[in-house]
C-alpha cells in the first residue's frame with residue numbers, strides 16, 4: 001500500500017519555535033509598507049487591467065467550409081469565432097491530456113512494480129482513457145480542418161487553459177508525488193474537461209452544427225466515464241491509505 005502522508009520531521013509550523021515566531025510576527029508588522037494604502041494598490045491594479053491588451057486572437061479561416069459556412073449563411077449575429085476559440089482550447093487540452101495520462105500511467109506502473117498501486121486503480125482502463133484523449137484530439141483536429149480553420153493555431157482560450165493547468169501538470173510530473181496525490185490533480189483535470197465538453201456540445205448544437213454536436217456528444221460520454229472513474233479511484237485510494245473500507249455504493 002502506498003503512503004502519501006508520513007509522520008516526520010516537518011518544521012514548517014509556527015509551533016516549532018515559539019520564541020522565533022514572536023520575532024517573525026513583530027518583523028512582519030515592522031515591514032508593512034507605509035508609503036501607500038491598500039485602496040491605492042487596488043487602484044493601481046485596475047489601471048493595469050484598463051490598459052492591458054487581449055491575450056490573443058482567433059484566426060478566422062480564409063475560406064469558410066462545411067458547417068461553418070452553412071451556419072454563417074443561416075444565422076446572422078452569431079459569433080463563430082467563439083466556437084472556434086473553444087474548439088481550439090479543447091484540442092490543446094486533449095493533446096496535453098495525452099501527455100498527462102502517459103506521465104500518470106508511468107507513475108502507476110512504477111507503483112505497481114513496487115507493490116504500492118492503490119487497489120482500485122486499473123492500469124488497462126487508464127491506458128484506454130489515454131487512447132480516448134488522443135481520439136478526442138483527432139476528432140477536434142478533423143472538425144476544425146473541415147470548417148476551414150487551422151487546427152495548429154493556438155486560440156486565446158487554449159493559451160489561458162494551458163496556463164491554468166500548469167500547476168496540475170507539475171503535480172503529476174513530480175516523481176515524489178504519490179499516485180493518490182496525482183489522482184487528485186487528475187480529478188481537477190477531468191472535471192474541467194467534462195464541463196468543457198458539455199459546453200461544446202451545446203454550443204455546436206445551438207449554432208446549428210448538429211452533426212458536429214453529435215460527434216462531440218460521443219466524446220462527452222467517454223469523458224463522463226473518465227470523470228466518474230478517476231473520482232472513485234481517488235476516494236478509494238485515500239480510504240485505502242487511511243485504512244478504511246472501500247466506500248459503499250461506489251462503482
Ligand SMILES: [Fe+2]
Nearest residue numbers: 190193223226
Ligand atoms: Fe478525459
